[in-house]
Amino acid sequence: MALLSPSRRLRRTPFSEGVEAQGVSAYTVYNRMLLPTMFESVEADYHHLKQNVQVWDVSCERQVELRGPDAGRLMQMLTPRDLRGMTAGQCYYVPIVDETGGMLNDPVAVKLSEDRWWISIADSDLLLWVKGVANGYRLDVLVDEPDVSPLGIQGPKADDLLERLFGPTVRDIRFFRYGMFDFQGRQLVVARSGYSKQGGFEIYVEGSDIAMPLWDALFAAGEDLNVRAGCPNSIERIESGLLSYGNDMTEHNTPHECGLGKFCNTHTAIGCIGRDALLRVAKEGPVQQIRPIAIDGDALPGCDRAWPLFANGKKVGQVTSAAWSPDHGINVALGMVRMTHWEPGTRLEVETHHVGMRPATVQEKFWN
Amino acid sequence: MALLSPSRRLRRTPFSEGVEAQGVSAYTVYNRMLLPTMFESVEADYHHLKQNVQVWDVSCERQVELRGPDAGRLMQMLTPRDLRGMTAGQCYYVPIVDETGGMLNDPVAVKLSEDRWWISIADSDLLLWVKGVANGYRLDVLVDEPDVSPLGIQGPKADDLLERLFGPTVRDIRFFRYGMFDFQGRQLVVARSGYSKQGGFEIYVEGSDIAMPLWDALFAAGEDLNVRAGCPNSIERIESGLLSYGNDMTEHNTPHECGLGKFCNTHTAIGCIGRDALLRVAKEGPVQQIRPIAIDGDALPGCDRAWPLFANGKKVGQVTSAAWSPDHGINVALGMVRMTHWEPGTRLEVETHHVGMRPATVQEKFWN
Numbered sequence: 001m002a003l004l005s006p007s008r009r010l011r012r013t014p015f016s017e018g019v020e021a022q023g024v025s026a027y028t029v030y031n032r033m034l035l036p037t038m039f040e041s042v043e044a045d046y047h048h049l050k051q052n053v054q055v056w057d058v059s060c061e062r063q064v065e066l067r068g069p070d071a072g073r074l075m076q077m078l079t080p081r082d083l084r085g086m087t088a089g090q091c092y093y094v095p096i097v098d099e100t101g102g103m104l105n106d107p108v109a110v111k112l113s114e115d116r117w118w119i120s121i122a123d124s125d126l127l128l129w130v131k132g133v134a135n136g137y138r139l140d141v142l143v144d145e146p147d148v149s150p151l152g153i154q155g156p157k158a159d160d161l162l163e164r165l166f167g168p169t170v171r172d173i174r175f176f177r178y179g180m181f182d183f184q185g186r187q188l189v190v191a192r193s194g195y196s197k198q199g200g201f202e203i204y205v206e207g208s209d210i211a212m213p214l215w216d217a218l219f220a221a222g223e224d225l226n227v228r229a230g231c232p233n234s235i236e237r238i239e240s241g242l243l244s245y246g247n248d249m250t251e252h253n254t255p256h257e258c259g260l261g262k263f264c265n266t267h268t269a270i271g272c273i274g275r276d277a278l279l280r281v282a283k284e285g286p287v288q289q290i291r292p293i294a295i296d297g298d299a300l301p302g303c304d305r306a307w308p309l310f311a312n313g314k315k316v317g318q319v320t321s322a323a324w325s326p327d328h329g330i331n332v333a334l335g336m337v338r339m340t341h342w343e344p345g346t347r348l349e350v351e352t353h354h355v356g357m358r359p360a361t362v363q364e365k366f367w368n
Numbered sequence: 369m370a371l372l373s374p375s376r377r378l379r380r381t382p383f384s385e386g387v388e389a390q391g392v393s394a395y396t397v398y399n400r401m402l403l404p405t406m407f408e409s410v411e412a413d414y415h416h417l418k419q420n421v422q423v424w425d426v427s428c429e430r431q432v433e434l435r436g437p438d439a440g441r442l443m444q445m446l447t448p449r450d451l452r453g454m455t456a457g458q459c460y461y462v463p464i465v466d467e468t469g470g471m472l473n474d475p476v477a478v479k480l481s482e483d484r485w486w487i488s489i490a491d492s493d494l495l496l497w498v499k500g501v502a503n504g505y506r507l508d509v510l511v512d513e514p515d516v517s518p519l520g521i522q523g524p525k526a527d528d529l530l531e532r533l534f535g536p537t538v539r540d541i542r543f544f545r546y547g548m549f550d551f552q553g554r555q556l557v558v559a560r561s562g563y564s565k566q567g568g569f570e571i572y573v574e575g576s577d578i579a580m581p582l583w584d585a586l587f588a589a590g591e592d593l594n595v596r597a598g599c600p601n602s603i604e605r606i607e608s609g610l611l612s613y614g615n616d617m618t619e620h621n622t623p624h625e626c627g628l629g630k631f632c633n634t635h636t637a638i639g640c641i642g643r644d645a646l647l648r649v650a651k652e653g654p655v656q657q658i659r660p661i662a663i664d665g666d667a668l669p670g671c672d673r674a675w676p677l678f679a680n681g682k683k684v685g686q687v688t689s690a691a692w693s694p695d696h697g698i699n700v701a702l703g704m705v706r707m708t709h710w711e712p713g714t715r716l717e718v719e720t721h722h723v724g725m726r727p728a729t730v731q732e733k734f735w736n
Contacts, residue, residue, distance in 0.1 A: 001371040001372060001373065001374065002371070002372055002392060002393065002394055002395050003369040003370070003371060003372065003393060003394040003395070003406075004369060004370055004371065004372035004394065004395060004396065004397075005369065005394045005395065005396045005405035005406065005602075005670075006369065006670060006672035007396060007602075007612075007614075007615055007670065007671070007672060007689075008614070008615045008671055008672060008673055008674060008688050008689070009396070009398075009491060009612060009613075009614030009615045010396065010397065010672075012672065012673050024370060025370065025371060026370055026371040026372065026373045027370050027371070027372060027373065028372065028373045028375060028377070028378065028397075029372075029378065029396075029397035029400075030377075032397075032491065032492075032614060037373035038371075038373065098499060098503075099499075099503050104496065123377060123400065124400075124493055124496065125492055125493035125496055126496070128472065128492065128493055128494070128496040128497035128500065129496035129497070129499065129500045130500070131466060131467075131497065131500065132496065132497045132498070132499065132500020132501040132502075132503070132504060133500040133503060133504050134500075134504075135466075135467050135500070135501060135504060135641065136500060136501050136502075136503060136504010136505045136506075137504045138504075234373075234375075244375075244377060245377075246375075246376070246377030246400060247375055247376045247377045273503065302373075302374060302375065303375070303376055304374035304375060304376060304378075304380065305376055305380055306376060320376050321375075321376070
């Protein structure tokens with residue numbers, strides 16, 4: 001691996017100090033901000049995550065805040081998911097599409113009130129699209145990036161840890177709901193969500209000044225729970241089928257190709273900018289779709305570029321994320337596969353970059 | 369320095385293979401793409417750049433292409449620079465502003481014809497802003513990212529090198545003009561521009577398939593010129609006063625604060641979205657502005673966060689880029705300074721992160 005040159009342009013986070021003190025060893029850059037990728041090792045971090053609880057600096061999930069009378073209308077313009085039934089207190093996973101139905105982001109929308117929303121974004125400057133649309137349509141809404149930095153609490157002991165800080169009612173938060181909890185006199189959104197399938201929360205830390213006090217309080221409270229600093233884990237998230245925008249899907253893909261059709265209500269999402277473009281694919285289905293794929297042989301390196309998938313020498317797709325799974329003893333992968341070859345059990349060949357051709361099999365389900 | 373974890377999301381470039389073969393040792397991420405930052409060492413690269421010629425993989429300067437009857441109108445909506453006098457064959461450095469006059473990018477616009485433009489962008493997803501605006505205003509224009517990857521040829525021997533590939537007329541290209549030159553039957557835009565003050569060109573390589581053939585041809589042709597792979601050099605660019613979007617300026621700054629008032633014709637740039645917001649600052653001037661700053665003492669590490677500037681204990685600005693200059697024997701820096709303290713010769717104190725307070729002096733001019 002090459003080194004990463006520091007600069008102000010690769011923004012530090014309100015938790016960077018804590019992350020460094022805990023011995024971060026590798027980063028990625030996400031929304032022009034530092035996102036840790038490794039502490040002890042990706043494999044050690046993975047085992048720890050599945051057994052304990054970790055605190056994740058996911059500040060890079062920047063928020064796009066919509067405020068004003070047209071906030072709800074603008075939010076619906078962005079996504080083919082029908083938002084009419086959504087109430088304050090809920091979080092929705094919302095594919096965001098452009099006028100061609102191409103995915104621009106796959107964030108979580110947090111409805112704070114009728115006229116105030118946060119969009120907790122994946123890796124693209126969604127702020128610029130939303131500002132451009134709001135300006136062009138002359139909407140009565142303020143769009144900006146507030147001082148909010150999400151902190152993930154992930155792992156089977158996440159409830160135990162947060163109860164010590166916020167009391168027992170934190171256990172009652174349902175999946176993709178949130179509650180308001182007090183920390184040092186500040187009310188914070190605490191949602192049951194996060195980028196793993198190990199359970200846990202995301203705390204939307206509003207105000208950088210309380211970031212390190214909260215970080216320190218979590219580590220002090222969780223010492224006997226073996227709490228550690230962690231980060232989204234590439235093995236666990238592939239096992240769990242959690243997609244990564246920029247890796248597994250880009251602006252060239254529709255939500256349906258990404259298996260996100262269940263988050264689209266294209267017929268009733270009136271006002272969505274990409275609605276017209278998506279009506280046909282919503283009805284007839286996509287011609288390619290993301291599938292779990294097992295790759296034969298010993299441990300592969302990560303996927304730093306698309307690996308073509310072949311059937312009888314003909315290209316039928318590509319693998320975009322891959323990792324060796326210690327728990328399953330195979331290479332787990334995600335890839336986009338043409339409908340002619342996406343049936344579970346289909347045998348394919350994948351052209352890895354470093355070790356040549358490997359046999360691979362389309363899976364029925366993810367591994368978690 | 370920490371390691372950078374590879375992933376498809378941090379896009380490789382059509383030249384990555386060549387960059388790796390030449391021994392790249394560090395990267396940054398720029399427009400979600402890999403940008404080399406170091407080969408031998410930042411200091412060795414700097415000396416080589418000033419004496420020879422380097423080939424830079426600046427593919428990360430992605431292009432936003434505007435095509436269609438409204439392309440020119442859209443281009444003028446984006447910038448307070450008056451584009452009426454611009455002809456095909458010219459490149460303009462254009463501050464891009466939002467409706468508040470805040471800078472969204474500082475790209476080079478390339479006018480290919482009346483209805484076709486490229487915007488060669490700095491580090492922000494400008495494509496999303498431009499698409500949002502085009503959609504909102506229902507403009508008759510196609511906006512996308514073409515398969516174009518700029519390759520920088522920088523250094524005093526740049527003309528010698530390119531003459532060997534393109535013939536003697538390449539020497540006649542004037543500053544911020546371009547010509548069309550043939551490589552393997554393909555016509556390429558070759559502009560006299562680039563992110564150093566050592567002279568040189570940028571080749572807009574259209575079509576990834578000819579990227580490595582061109583790279584190889586340049587190294588074959590320039591062996592006796594001591595041509596090497598290089599990259600934007602943090603020391604040289606600070607000495608030369610070349611600003612870096614995301615480091616020295618952000619969406620919170622107007623072009624005038626960044627010393628880019630000379631590229632604004634706010635009065636006559638009719639149609640510019642940020643025009644109203646900029647009229648006052650264009651007339652009265654900004655209250656803070658970027659200045660060259662010399663910092664006393666021995667070599668400082670780079671600036672990975674803003675360093676506050678103080679005068680008599682009061683904050684009067686911040687340093688955003690800094691490097692030890694071997695040629696000048698001082699720490700050269702760029703910073704935003706309040707008008708009360710921006711006069712050349714003003715003595716200030718800068719709070720560096722690693723080594724505490726250092727005396728500093730506002731300079732009259734950059735060092736190059």
